[in-house]
Amino acid sequence: MVFNGIKMLVVFALTCICFIVPVHQSLLPNATILDLSYKNMDFAMNLYRKIANYHDKNIIFSPLSVSTSFAALLMASDGITHQEILKVCNLEQFEMVDQPQLIPRLFQDLQENISRNGSLQLEQSMALFIRQRFEVERTFQDNLKNFFQADINVLDFGNTKDSIKTINDYVRQKTADKVPEMISTLNAMTKLLLINTIFFQGVWQIPFNPNFTENATFHIDNYNTVQVPMMFVEDKFYMVEDEPLGARVLKLPYKEGVSMLILLPNENADYNKIADEINATMFLNWTSNLEKRKLEVRMPRFHMEQDYLLHNILPDMGLTSLFTNLANLTKLSKDEDLMVSEVLHKAVIEVDEVGTTAAAATAVEVTRYSSMSFIINRPFFFFIYHEETEALLFVGRVIDPSRN
Structure with a gap:
């Protein structure tokens, strides 16, 4: 320029x-x-x-x-x-x-x-x-x-x-x-x-076991898929389902008061339409209504x-x-x-089994709860936020976790 x-x-x-x-x-x-x-x-x-x-x-x-x-x-x-x-x-x-x-x-x-x-x-x-x-x-x-x-x-x-x-x-x-x-x-x-x-x-409060990470299919859209290293952990996590929005929200806490919210649109939902609806009131409703459930969480490792x-x-x-x-x-x-x-x-941003490193700007998407498994195998949003002040530190969207 x-x-x-x-x-x-x-x-x-x-x-x-x-x-x-x-x-x-x-x-x-x-x-x-x-x-x-x-x-x-x-x-x-x-x-x-x-x-x-x-x-x-x-x-x-x-x-x-x-x-x-x-x-x-x-x-x-x-x-x-x-x-x-x-x-x-x-x-x-x-x-x-x-x-x-x-x-x-x-x-x-x-x-x-x-x-x-x-x-x-x-x-x-x-x-x-x-x-x-x-x-x-x-x-x-x-x-x-x-x-x-x-x-x-x-x-x-x-x-x-x-x-x-x-x-x-x-x-x-x-x-x-x-x-x-x-x-x-x-x-x-x-x-x-x-x-x-x-x-x-x-560092994740509940880390993913690297021995359980294996390649799995990630659906970019209805026609395109990629193979990505999919991490796995089974434990109790907080999540909520936003039925009107058509998405689930999952909270993945780090140690020391920071968490990542994963927002996972329902299968076949239009993530662009969902993004048009997201606002501060909705975000606070998610964090206020999270409920603890035992879950199997599968999440792609990405950079x-x-x-x-x-x-x-x-x-x-x-x-x-x-x-x-x-x-x-x-x-x-x-x-x-x-x-x-x-x-x-x-x-x-780098997300792996141990935790997350992010510099300059990062966003983390949240997903909700309901089923016994939370499989993040399609485009999702993420929000990294400081819990006490509710300050958004990083915001992001993952369409293809195989691409840097």
């Missing part, structure tokens, strides 16, 4: 936003992090549906990484750009004239709550990489440090090779080598990059990597001014001629 007069690039680690220079409802005053998580669920599904419109392949992304990145960008924006970010990210109800720092504070509280358990392998970080002699508003920098614990770095972007290496080394280190390369080029006019990373590693150019998707959701000369980023810099050129998002 080529832009004239690029002035700034912002990378949201797995989500990356680029700044360039162009030519020229009821409120929640006592909002909690549960309210924030609830709103972020609907944002996650809205974003999922837009991504799904572009292809019928596997999907994985981190709604928390994306929304955290834009929460930081909110502090740099004003006017129509500020309002569009609020609306698209489903944060309008948290905007308070007398509490201008409510939104970043909620994200700060959410992060602190998630990381409170020191043994939980879930880490989120943010960094700002600034070109030498480019002046960023001190208030914006201070807020990034205060609310997002951001690392502020000044680089010689003129030395492109070293700058790219420094940025990629940061992302690689924060994602335990799961995202080895965030960017491959750096425009000569790039002024700033904002990076947000998320890394999760979880997925995806990257998205969100600047091609977000305008369809209503975030348009940010990518044009109408962008208002005056709280970021006194340079008024700024806009966003790119929003990049990368995500990785």
Whole structure:
């Protein structure tokens, strides 16, 4: 993608936003992090549906990484750009004239709550990489440090090779080598990059026995099948059946308060129609009505990597001014001629007998209960979420588990 007069690039680690220079409802005053998580669920599904419109392949992304990145960008924006970010990210109800720092504070509280358990392998970080002699508003920098614990770095972007290496080394280190390369080029006019990373590693409370893993048929659709390594475990699990939706939901807990929900559409059900119905209220109904049953669970082992150019998707959701000369980023810099050129998002997930490793962005689908066996042998959704805060960490769709 080529832009004239690029002035700034912002990378949201797995989500990356680029700044360039162009030519020229009821409120929640006592909002909690549960309210924030609830709103972020609907944002996650809205974003999922837009991504799904572009292809019928596997999907994985981190709604928390994306929304955290834009929460930081909110502090740099004003006017129509500020309002569009609020609306698209489903944060309008948290905007308070007398509490201008409510939104970043909620994200700060959410992060602190998630990381409170020191043994939980879930880490989120943010960094700002600034070109030498480019002046960023001190208030914006201070807020990034205060609310997002951001690392502020000044680089010689003129030395492109070293700058790219420094940025990629940061992302690689924060994602335990799961995202080895965030960017491959750096425009000569790039002024700033904002990076947000998320890394999760979880061990199943009830692991699958690798001795029982065997190749089995996975039905991609009515006409195509693939052979995949199918894991097996028999124990008591929580599940629920959503009859109106036509799907089952299964909860697979990790140790330390994080779980994966598998949403398995019934046989011959249209998973696209089911995805159109999923919302935050439905998600909370699933988690509230789970019942424990003894089950035989068969689930494919899979590894997925995806990257998205969100600047091609977000305008369809209503975030348009940010990518044009109408962008208002005056709280970021006194340079008024700024806009966003790119929003990049990368995500990785590995699911095996021991547990799950996910970096940047990941989504886990849930399935319901009813029969004595839960066989995940057709396309399914997955949601990885933090149980106490109900924050969605990763969301995804598996159409073909044999494909990376």
